[in-house]
Amino acid sequence: MKLITQFTNQLFSGDIKKYFSRNTEEQIYPSDVASILNTIPLENALATFTSFSLARKARIFPFIERFNQKDFFSSLPEEQKSILLNNLVSTDRVSFLSSLKDPDFSAVARYLNEKNRREAENLLTYPKDSVLRLVNTDFITLKSNMSIEEAIRYLQENQPDNENANVVYVVDERGKLVDDMPIRKLILYPESRHLYEIMDYNCITLGLNDTTEDAAVTFKKYDRVSLPVVGPDGILMGVVTVDDVMDASEEEDTRDMQMFGGMESLEFPYVKTPLLQLVQKRAGWLVILFLSEMLTATAMGYFEAEIAKAVVLALFVPLVISSGGNSGSQAATLIIRAMAVRELTVRDWWYVMRREVQSGLLLGLTLGILGAIRISLWQYLGWYNYGEHWLLLAITILFSLVGIVLWGTFSGSMIPIILKKVKLDPATSSAPFVATLVDVTGLVIYFTIAAFILRGTLL
Amino acid sequence: MKLITQFTNQLFSGDIKKYFSRNTEEQIYPSDVASILNTIPLENALATFTSFSLARKARIFPFIERFNQKDFFSSLPEEQKSILLNNLVSTDRVSFLSSLKDPDFSAVARYLNEKNRREAENLLTYPKDSVLRLVNTDFITLKSNMSIEEAIRYLQENQPDNENANVVYVVDERGKLVDDMPIRKLILYPESRHLYEIMDYNCITLGLNDTTEDAAVTFKKYDRVSLPVVGPDGILMGVVTVDDVMDASEEEDTRDMQMFGGMESLEFPYVKTPLLQLVQKRAGWLVILFLSEMLTATAMGYFEAEIAKAVVLALFVPLVISSGGNSGSQAATLIIRAMAVRELTVRDWWYVMRREVQSGLLLGLTLGILGAIRISLWQYLGWYNYGEHWLLLAITILFSLVGIVLWGTFSGSMIPIILKKVKLDPATSSAPFVATLVDVTGLVIYFTIAAFILRGTLL
Numbered sequence: 001m002k003l004i005t006q007f008t009n010q011l012f013s014g015d016i017k018k019y020f021s022r023n024t025e026e027q028i029y030p031s032d033v034a035s036i037l038n039t040i041p042l043e044n045a046l047a048t049f050t051s052f053s054l055a056r057k058a059r060i061f062p063f064i065e066r067f068n069q070k071d072f073f074s075s076l077p078e079e080q081k082s083i084l085l086n087n088l089v090s091t092d093r094v095s096f097l098s099s100l101k102d103p104d105f106s107a108v109a110r111y112l113n114e115k116n117r118r119e120a121e122n123l124l125t126y127p128k129d130s131v132l133r134l135v136n137t138d139f140i141t142l143k144s145n146m147s148i149e150e151a152i153r154y155l156q157e158n159q160p161d162n163e164n165a166n167v168v169y170v171v172d173e174r175g176k177l178v179d180d181m182p183i184r185k186l187i188l189y190p191e192s193r194h195l196y197e198i199m200d201y202n203c204i205t206l207g208l209n210d211t212t213e214d215a216a217v218t219f220k221k222y223d224r225v226s227l228p229v230v231g232p233d234g235i236l237m238g239v240v241t242v243d244d245v246m247d248a249s250e251e252e253d254t255r256d257m258q259m260f261g262g263m264e265s266l267e268f269p270y271v272k273t274p275l276l277q278l279v280q281k282r283a284g285w286l287v288i289l290f291l292s293e294m295l296t297a298t299a300m301g302y303f304e305a306e307i308a309k310a311v312v313l314a315l316f317v318p319l320v321i322s323s324g325g326n327s328g329s330q331a332a333t334l335i336i337r338a339m340a341v342r343e344l345t346v347r348d349w350w351y352v353m354r355r356e357v358q359s360g361l362l363l364g365l366t367l368g369i370l371g372a373i374r375i376s377l378w379q380y381l382g383w384y385n386y387g388e389h390w391l392l393l394a395i396t397i398l399f400s401l402v403g404i405v406l407w408g409t410f411s412g413s414m415i416p417i418i419l420k421k422v423k424l425d426p427a428t429s430s431a432p433f434v435a436t437l438v439d440v441t442g443l444v445i446y447f448t449i450a451a452f453i454l455r456g457t458l459l
Numbered sequence: 460m461k462l463i464t465q466f467t468n469q470l471f472s473g474d475i476k477k478y479f480s481r482n483t484e485e486q487i488y489p490s491d492v493a494s495i496l497n498t499i500p501l502e503n504a505l506a507t508f509t510s511f512s513l514a515r516k517a518r519i520f521p522f523i524e525r526f527n528q529k530d531f532f533s534s535l536p537e538e539q540k541s542i543l544l545n546n547l548v549s550t551d552r553v554s555f556l557s558s559l560k561d562p563d564f565s566a567v568a569r570y571l572n573e574k575n576r577r578e579a580e581n582l583l584t585y586p587k588d589s590v591l592r593l594v595n596t597d598f599i600t601l602k603s604n605m606s607i608e609e610a611i612r613y614l615q616e617n618q619p620d621n622e623n624a625n626v627v628y629v630v631d632e633r634g635k636l637v638d639d640m641p642i643r644k645l646i647l648y649p650e651s652r653h654l655y656e657i658m659d660y661n662c663i664t665l666g667l668n669d670t671t672e673d674a675a676v677t678f679k680k681y682d683r684v685s686l687p688v689v690g691p692d693g694i695l696m697g698v699v700t701v702d703d704v705m706d707a708s709e710e711e712d713t714r715d716m717q718m719f720g721g722m723e724s725l726e727f728p729y730v731k732t733p734l735l736q737l738v739q740k741r742a743g744w745l746v747i748l749f750l751s752e753m754l755t756a757t758a759m760g761y762f763e764a765e766i767a768k769a770v771v772l773a774l775f776v777p778l779v780i781s782s783g784g785n786s787g788s789q790a791a792t793l794i795i796r797a798m799a800v801r802e803l804t805v806r807d808w809w810y811v812m813r814r815e816v817q818s819g820l821l822l823g824l825t826l827g828i829l830g831a832i833r834i835s836l837w838q839y840l841g842w843y844n845y846g847e848h849w850l851l852l853a854i855t856i857l858f859s860l861v862g863i864v865l866w867g868t869f870s871g872s873m874i875p876i877i878l879k880k881v882k883l884d885p886a887t888s889s890a891p892f893v894a895t896l897v898d899v900t901g902l903v904i905y906f907t908i909a910a911f912i913l914r915g916t917l918l
Contacts, residue, residue: 029681031682159647165646182625183646184642185620188624189615219705220709222488223490223622242702243678254800257795257796260719261791261793269802270794271802275814275817278814282818283825286785286826287825289781290782290830293777293781293782296778300773300774301843304771304774307766307770311770314776315759318755318759319749319756321777322752323752325781325891325894326721326744326748327745329721329889330744330745330891332720333720338729338730344729344730355734355737359734363745366745370749371749384760439777439781
């Protein structure tokens with residue numbers, strides 16, 4: 001840690017190559033070096049990166065921010081490009097390639113060897129959220145009739161010392177996966193035992209159609225550190241490790257939250273997104289919401305005569321409609337999250353609806369009674385004069401709040417389910433989206449109830 | 460998978476004990492059995508659980524929903540309670556105990572043996588979000604001068620075959636941690652080598668003051684599956700595995716999202732929370748927001764004379780203030796999430812403020828121009844008559860939107876940072892909270908600008 005502080009303190013003093021001497025180089029983690037390179041100006045970072053040995057470059061490269069990787073790759077001497085690219089762990093290689101668009105993609109892809117090119121082309125045909133985008137194809141398989149001793153000898157000869165070796169995979173003659181086995185078992189049992197004796201034949205697998213979200217759920221449920229992905233015929237296609245799934249699922253959560261906050265999700269982290277792109281990602285939804293919210297002006301236009309007669313009605317417009325928005329936002333949050341962590345599915349809509357209608361009624365009554373008390377109290381204490389029909393006004397507010405909060409809760413909970421049903425991301429039903437919908441309809445509810453109760457008195 | 464479907468299909472046909480025959484029992488994962496038991500009525504679940512062997516009960520118990528564990532524990536025959544409790548992995552034991560309040564806690568704690576009681580009492584003094592709540596104390600340590608052969612023999616004699624054996628820990632004579640080493644290294648190197656020869660002396664550790672969120676960040680950064688926790692003197696205190704941290708961090712994200720949705724976070728999953736508790740968790744914030752939003756009625760009360768003179772001003776109130784709320788909600792989302800994933804810290808406030816002020820200005824101008832066009836267009840096409848001063852009204856809307864969106868963006872981005880600064884959870888600055896704040900202040904901005912521009916004409 002002291003070393004890292006030393007570097008970061010001197011970061012902006014110019015050329016930092018000299019701080020990565022042969023001696024210290026190996027004592028700093030690749031991911032820490034990458035953190036530093038990701039922070040300092042690109043020019044200095046590239047100069048530093050260039051000074052490293054090829055082996056060190058290969059260890060650091062996967063930790064470079066995805067949108068900078070192409071610059072780092074370009075900075076390599078021509079003869080190193082192909083070596084580095086083909087020696088990356090397959091997951092890192094696919095992740096790098098998938099961040100590129102043509103012509104950058106073609107420029108990089110020509111350094112791939114035949115095997116890796118075919119593999120990358122195959123994996124990149126799967127959707128962006130497919131677990132196959134995270135699959136590692138550098139795994140070692142064992143046969144179940146091997147003894148532990150044979151298995152160990154085979155591993156010593158064939159398996160490089162990396163995280164893929166934490167779990168070994170036992171397959172039959174046709175490559176069909178029979179079991180996954182933590183490598184510790186080869187140590188904890190006597191050498192003369194055969195693999196089929198120590199296997200538990202309990203193998204949790206992922207399929208070709210699983211998404212990274214499915215993978216995250218499976219990892220959590222079975223407490224695994226890596227999971228095999230098998231094809232329809234049971235053939236082992238590759239291995240997914242928990243760290244890659246965690247990264248992907250953090251990104252997914254970030255996207256969900258940003259969408260729920262009422263904007264397009266960012267491609268890059270907040271601090272790396274250029275200002276204009278940041279504005280653009282926000283402006284889209286903001287304009288859509290603004291255009292929809294214009295309907296409130298239209299709706300209120302219809303009630304202009306009523307407002308002119310009873311200006312007091314206008315005073316409570318923000319209070320009444322925001323309560324609908326708030327309760328809708330609560331309901332949407334609950335349902336979106338419960339669906340994301342698989343507590344709820346679309347099929348539970350009836351259960352959710354009953355619960356939310358009950359909640360909405362209770363919440364609406366609470367706010368409605370508070371609102372009515374507020375008006376009566378202000379009138380009674382002489383803080384504001386709502387006129388001779390203040391009691392009718394209080395009753396209007398009471399019923400409007402019940403109606404609007406109920407409606408907000410109902411739509412906030414049902415919209416995410418409907419979106420999911422039509423295969424859209426439930427998080428699109430953002431808090432602002434629900435609020436806007438409830439604002440417009442809430443106005444209609446409010447003025448209709450007011451017209452009904454106050455006709456002949458205020459109106 | 461077929462077995463699971465078979466069970467779940469027959470779940471509600473009554474007694475399901477018979478489906479867990481000796482034969483099938485071992486073929487279903489403990490976590491799958493627990494999923495079933497978590498789904499069916501508690502009475503049936505307990506009857507089924509009781510029919511299992513003690514060993515099987517112990518494997519299933521950790522996967523039972525936390526708030527049901529105490530009922531499952533009570534259902535055990537008296538002589539099994541102590542055995543089950545003391546043989547749980549320490550993390551699972553502490554997690555169970557920490558979910559209990561007195562008198563339940565005391566009732567369970569008396570079955571603990573001396574060692575586990577002292578350990579639990581110690582770990583439970585740490586805060587709820589401390590990484591020590593997830594620490595596993597059943598780890599095996601090796602000495603660096605052991606040969607691989609000696610290490611393997613030692614492990615075979617002392618280490619049970621469970622996930623704690625995936626990584627071994629090398630300590631010096633005083634128990635100070637020297638290195639963590641994936642157990643694969645003992646297999647991949649020749650038996651005659653010594654541990655000090657194959658260690659990389661690169662050991663990432665967690666400290667006693669780290670939170671589960673810190674742990675999640677470290678796991679992601681260094682791609683580990685388990686991390687040692689050391690005391691101030693470097694003594695190894697325990698081990699945290701990635702699956703426990705993933706669970707904790709999912710729960711943390713759920714809490715964040717619920718708070719951001721404008722409610723108190725739930726203690727239990729949505730589907731397990733009783734209706735009244737669900738309403739209660741939502742009512743608190745909803746009432747606070749409602750009471751604050753009452754200020755809008757007060758604010759508008761001050762401008763009642765203006766509204767009476769120019770009812771047309773009231774028509775645009777929802778449109779104008781909701782735009783402030785929406786832009787504030789966007790900004791708050793971005794900043795809260797960026798702080799949660801450690802892209803931003805409190806110290807970056809000045810950077811954030813500059814960016815958000817620029818974004819706010821651009822977004823406000825966009826909406827303002829749209830709003831002014833809307834009024835002019837409706838007037839021109841004869842869809843609505845805003846009177847002879849429609850152009851001044853359009854200009855009022857333009858400037859109000861610039862002001863309010865700028866203000867919404869500014870407060871939405873700064874409030875989370877201020878909350879973090881005063882050690883509160885930034886997610887408390889929920890979308891509804893920011894919207895409410897901006898509603899009240901937005902009204903003042905709107906009517907003040909209107910008074911300034913329209914004085915002498917409409918007003």
